[in-house]
Amino acid sequence: MPSEENLLRKICSAIAAMFLIASGGIAVADGSGDPTAVKQNETGEWSDKEGNPTYKITDGSVDWYTYSGYRRYHSDCHVCHGPDGMGSTYAPALKDSLKTMSYADFLGVVASGRKNISTAAENVMPAFGDNPNVACYMDDLYVYLRARSNEAWGRTRPGKHDDKNDAYTKNEDSCMGKK
Amino acid sequence: MRKVLLATFLGSAAALAVGSASANDELNKMAQNPKDWVMPAGDYANTRYSKLNQINAQNVGKLQVAWTFSTGVLRGHEGGPLIIGNMMYVHTPFPNKVYAIDLSNENKIVWKYEPKQDPNVIPVMCCDTVNRGVSYGDGKIFLHQADTTLVALDAKTGQVAWTAKNGDPGKGETGTSAPLVVKDKVLIGISGGEFGVQAHMSAYDIKTGKLAWRGYSEGPDDQILVDAEKTTALGKPVGKDSSLKTWQGDQWKIGGGATWGWISYDPELNLVYYGSGNPSTWNPKQRPGDNKWSMTIWARNPDTGQAKWVYQMTPHDEWDYDGVNEMILSDQQINGQPRKLLTHFDRNGLGYTLDRATGELLVAEKYDPKVNWTSGVDMDKNSPTYGRPKVLDAASTDKAGEDHNVKGICPAALGTKDEQPAAYSPDTQLFYVPTNHVCMDYEPFKVSYTAGQPYVGATLSMYPPQGETHMGNFIAWDGKTGKIVWSNKEQFSVWSGALATAGNVVFYGTLEGYLKAVDAKTGKELYKFKTPSGIIGNVTTYENGGKQYVAVLSGVGGWAGIGLAAGLTDPTAGLGAVGGYAALSNYTALGGTLTVFSLPN
Numbered sequence: 001m002p003s004e005e006n007l008l009r010k011i012c013s014a015i016a017a018m019f020l021i022a023s024g025g026i027a028v029a030d031g032s033g034d035p036t037a038v039k040q041n042e043t044g045e046w047s048d049k050e051g052n053p054t055y056k057i058t059d060g061s062v063d064w065y066t067y068s069g070y071r072r073y074h075s076d077c078h079v080c081h082g083p084d085g086m087g088s089t090y091a092p093a094l095k096d097s098l099k100t101m102s103y104a105d106f107l108g109v110v111a112s113g114r115k116n117i118s119t120a121a122e123n124v125m126p127a128f129g130d131n132p133n134v135a136c137y138m139d140d141l142y143v144y145l146r147a148r149s150n151e152a153w154g155r156t157r158p159g160k161h162d163d164k165n166d167a168y169t170k171n172e173d174s175c176m177g178k179k
Numbered sequence: 180m181r182k183v184l185l186a187t188f189l190g191s192a193a194a195l196a197v198g199s200a201s202a203n204d205e206l207n208k209m210a211q212n213p214k215d216w217v218m219p220a221g222d223y224a225n226t227r228y229s230k231l232n233q234i235n236a237q238n239v240g241k242l243q244v245a246w247t248f249s250t251g252v253l254r255g256h257e258g259g260p261l262i263i264g265n266m267m268y269v270h271t272p273f274p275n276k277v278y279a280i281d282l283s284n285e286n287k288i289v290w291k292y293e294p295k296q297d298p299n300v301i302p303v304m305c306c307d308t309v310n311r312g313v314s315y316g317d318g319k320i321f322l323h324q325a326d327t328t329l330v331a332l333d334a335k336t337g338q339v340a341w342t343a344k345n346g347d348p349g350k351g352e353t354g355t356s357a358p359l360v361v362k363d364k365v366l367i368g369i370s371g372g373e374f375g376v377q378a379h380m381s382a383y384d385i386k387t388g389k390l391a392w393r394g395y396s397e398g399p400d401d402q403i404l405v406d407a408e409k410t411t412a413l414g415k416p417v418g419k420d421s422s423l424k425t426w427q428g429d430q431w432k433i434g435g436g437a438t439w440g441w442i443s444y445d446p447e448l449n450l451v452y453y454g455s456g457n458p459s460t461w462n463p464k465q466r467p468g469d470n471k472w473s474m475t476i477w478a479r480n481p482d483t484g485q486a487k488w489v490y491q492m493t494p495h496d497e498w499d500y501d502g503v504n505e506m507i508l509s510d511q512q513i514n515g516q517p518r519k520l521l522t523h524f525d526r527n528g529l530g531y532t533l534d535r536a537t538g539e540l541l542v543a544e545k546y547d548p549k550v551n552w553t554s555g556v557d558m559d560k561n562s563p564t565y566g567r568p569k570v571l572d573a574a575s576t577d578k579a580g581e582d583h584n585v586k587g588i589c590p591a592a593l594g595t596k597d598e599q600p601a602a603y604s605p606d607t608q609l610f611y612v613p614t615n616h617v618c619m620d621y622e623p624f625k626v627s628y629t630a631g632q633p634y635v636g637a638t639l640s641m642y643p644p645q646g647e648t649h650m651g652n653f654i655a656w657d658g659k660t661g662k663i664v665w666s667n668k669e670q671f672s673v674w675s676g677a678l679a680t681a682g683n684v685v686f687y688g689t690l691e692g693y694l695k696a697v698d699a700k701t702g703k704e705l706y707k708f709k710t711p712s713g714i715i716g717n718v719t720t721y722e723n724g725g726k727q728y729v730a731v732l733s734g735v736g737g738w739a740g741i742g743l744a745a746g747l748t749d750p751t752a753g754l755g756a757v758g759g760y761a762a763l764s765n766y767t768a769l770g771g772t773l774t775v776f777s778l779p780n
């Protein structure tokens with residue numbers, strides 16, 4: 001069983017982030033602004049100057065979050081959103097969506113889902129807030145897709161990557177409800 | 180006393196007669212009439228073969244569009260229409276509309292059915308919101324809606340006669356497959372393998388919609404309707420708890436084994452045949468054991484649901500090689516002996532031929548030479564591994580373990596063939612098989628189960644086999660020997676159901692949107708026409724007013740719409756190679772249309 005407390009913390013921080021970002025609005029093709037990595041936390045996650053998670057790719061080697069996000073994306077997201085965030089015949093290309101979508105909105109949509117129903121199309125994104133396989137990896141997914149969106153990473157599986165560190169593993173186990 | 184006995188005898192005889200006479204005899208008779216197309220595959224044997232020969236190899240090049248019909252729905256259109264007399268019944272993906280069209284009156288819409296369904300079912304459907312069509316029987320049209328409502332519609336008016344709820348979308352159970360009417364029952368499977376459902380085949384009373392029996396794919400013997408002594412696997416009784424013994428703890432309760440493929444029926448043997456899908460999570464490490472009876476060919480008695488025989492093709496699946504594909508029934512000679520055969524093209528890339536009366540395995544051969552996860556099936560009856568595929572270490576995702584990426588496995592998870600049904604021509608004694616020519620990298624990892632949420636647990640990327648750029652083949656297959664007779668390359672996976680005809684012509688559709696006609700003997704292309712969208716529907720033929728028509732639904736989507744819409748991953752791009760594979764979106768866009776062809780007047 002996943003730790004509900006941990007999931008709740010994720011969602012709460014998502015909502016808090018929504019308020020923080022609302023004042024953003026920078027005119028670049030990234031819904032969260034300049035993706036340049038400026039700071040790394042103890043789990044190996046990089047953030048930009050606004051404090052949003054971001055990728056760090058050096059000489060073809062990616063940070064752990066980008067790599068982890070690639071793996072998680074190609075398990076739970078690609079069956080609708082297509083390989084490499086390229087979209088499918090019935091779900092948008094997330095590599096393009098992130099050009100206008102902020103980190104906070106991303107977290108909100110993944111956690112709560114979204115309906116876009118018109119006479120022409122019926123697109124429904126499910127709520128993944130209760131699914132630890134997705135909810136525990138929101139930042140990983142975001143970081144990978146942000147790299148795709150900024151064309152910092154192409155249509156391939158990342159090869160060289162930072163290793164998973166102990167702080168990350170501890171968080172992951174706690175979120176996934178592992179002892 | 181004697182009088183009473185006699186009355187009872189007469190009564191039960193009458194009841195028997197009614198039971199077997201009604202829909203079964205009616206349907207059997209109707210299926211003999213090549214002018215109609217009364218069931219999803221044209222006949223109970225699932226041959227997708229028509230005796231019509233007005234359109235033939237000599238004149239098919241002159242084919243032209245006779246009329247078209249827009250379904251008003253954009254998502255992927257699988258399956259095909261039914262034709263009964265002057266009426267045609269066309270279905271759509273979600274919201275699952277059904278149109279009844281009068282072919283004798285300017286193709287006017289006589290009635291239309293459109294259910295109100297909770298759109299929350301949409302994201303619970305694995306891969307697009309497809310539906311594979313309706314069935315007919317007892318004056319009714321049967322539809323399995325996305326939300327698992329099985330509905331009986333009056334064929335004349337479209338009025339709802341009854342409804343039955345076959346599953347719970349809240350748990351990830353959805354409806355995508357076509358029902359089959361057998362005697363006084365409507366048989367229907369269920370989708371949701373990637374959501375950890377305990378899948379089943381269910382039979383409903385044709386008059387009332389009451390559940391008659393339900394046979395699960397895994398679980399205790401009384402749930403899977405298997406008799407320890409009488410049900411056999413490869414000629415031997417399966418024994419007690421044949422399924423339970425192959426799962427750890429209660430894992431069978433979320434064991435998958437979805438049943439959304441096509442169903443076939445042999446009226447003489449009184450057996451229905453279908454396949455069960457993958458054992459839910461794609462991480463094999465998480466479910467040790469053979470995971471019976473996922474990945475299995477089932478032969479059940481349609482009256483009771485009791486299993487006569489089972490054959491598990493891919494024990495302990497490590498690649499998502501669902502066993503749901505159709506079973507095609509043919510009568511051919513093997514080694515000079517007439518045999519009642521069942522031929523099945525599995526996702527795992529092997530073409531199987533079995534004796535459909537006994538479940539004896541006769542042939543198991545690769546129908547794409549690129550298949551590389553196995554060196555073949557053990558055909559030695561005295562071997563302890565008889566009937567099992569030999570898994571090669573290099574392709575074993577279980578051996579590699581969690582968090583290890585196994586590269587270059589062929590076929591990919593979508594299989595050498597998916598649901599797109601093959602056809603069989605008794606004239607040529609060949610099977611015509613639409614195939615995928617795609618390989619994958621596969622990396623399993625730990626997942627946790629949440630009801631109603633995807634339960635996948637593997638990362639995959641898919642691409643054409645090394646050194647090749649085409650992603651599909653349309654092949655002719657000899658099921659007696661397990662050999663490819665001819666093979667036509669296609670740029671994309673062939674995701675359309677084939678049609679074989681007495682005119683020595685075979686039809687199929689392509690993902691770019693072409694309806695193609697090829698010579699049944701040689702595979703030579705004789706005709707092609709680009710329909711408004713990519714074809715994942717099945718080709719159908721019928722006769723009306725003395726004229727033969729060929730009909731196909733176009734409307735790209737489904738599994739094919741996922742990977743292929745954007746183009747598959749280019750495995751060499753990371754090494755700096757130039758290339759990348761042309762995206763399907765450069766050829767076609769969404770939209771459901773029925774296109775109907777005929778020869779010029």
